[in-house]
Amino acid sequence: MRRSPLKAKVHITLKSGVLDPQGKAVEHALGGLGFKDIIDVRQGKYIELTLKTxxxxxxxxxxxxxxxxxxxxxIVENFTVDLDE
Amino acid sequence: MRRSPLKAKVHITLKSGVLDPQGKAVEHALGGLGFKDIIDVRQGKYIELTLKTxxxxxxxxxxxxxxxxxxxxxIVENFTVDLDE
Structure with a gap:
């Protein structure tokens, strides 16, 4: 029988085409630190839920x-849910 | 030869033991909406970088x-880097 509780890993990302000012700010800051190798940065959220079921x-x-x-x-974001023990 | 640019997927999560007020707020809000099945919520960041190399x-x-x-x-966060085409 499974002992450890279920974990759900949720990724929330902006849909492509939606402007990502936070990602642009990170890209700009990285450029300023000398990281010139970047084409694009997109920032999303990552949420881990521990569930009773x-x-x-x-x-x-x-x-x-x-x-x-x-x-x-x-409306502007996609999400994915992955389950894991 | 590989055509599409490399993508790096970065997960940034709080170390265990570090208080996560944002996660607690989400947990509380979900409880208020009737989702009673939750043991814990931890919120992190997810960053996708598209690279030239x-x-x-x-x-x-x-x-x-x-x-x-x-x-x-x-000091308070862990990160993981996964590469992907």
Whole structure:
């Protein structure tokens, strides 16, 4: 039987085409530090949720619902959910 | 020959034991929305860098240097770098 709690790893990224001022700021700062090798920087969010349920399918649909209702702004952002022990 | 530029995927997370008020706020908000199945939430950053170089080893060491000098606060944060085409 599985002992450790389920972990959900959520990536939230801006959709392509959506301006990313935070990423541009990082790119500019890296350029200023001498890192000239960069074509583009995009900054997103990474959220790890530890869940009580042991049911992967239920966990996945639950976390996707969390993304849609709170974590991600689905108009401008994409999200992915990966489950893990 | 490889055509598409190299992408580096950087995850920056708080070290365990470091208080994560942002994660706690998300956890609280999710609880308020009726998601009661959560043990813990940790929020980190996810950065995608598109690089000019085609040399994976060079890219990895370069991105690790970026993390140490700008992207991560290595006193309280861990980072991982994954390369990808």
């Amino acid at each position: 042991k049911d992967k399918a239920k966990a996945k649909s639950e976390v996707e619902k969390m993304c849609k209702t709170l974590l991600a702004n689905t | 085609k040399d994976k080893a060079k890219a990895k060491s370069e991105v690790e240097k970026m993390c140490k000098t700008l992207l991560a606060n290595t």
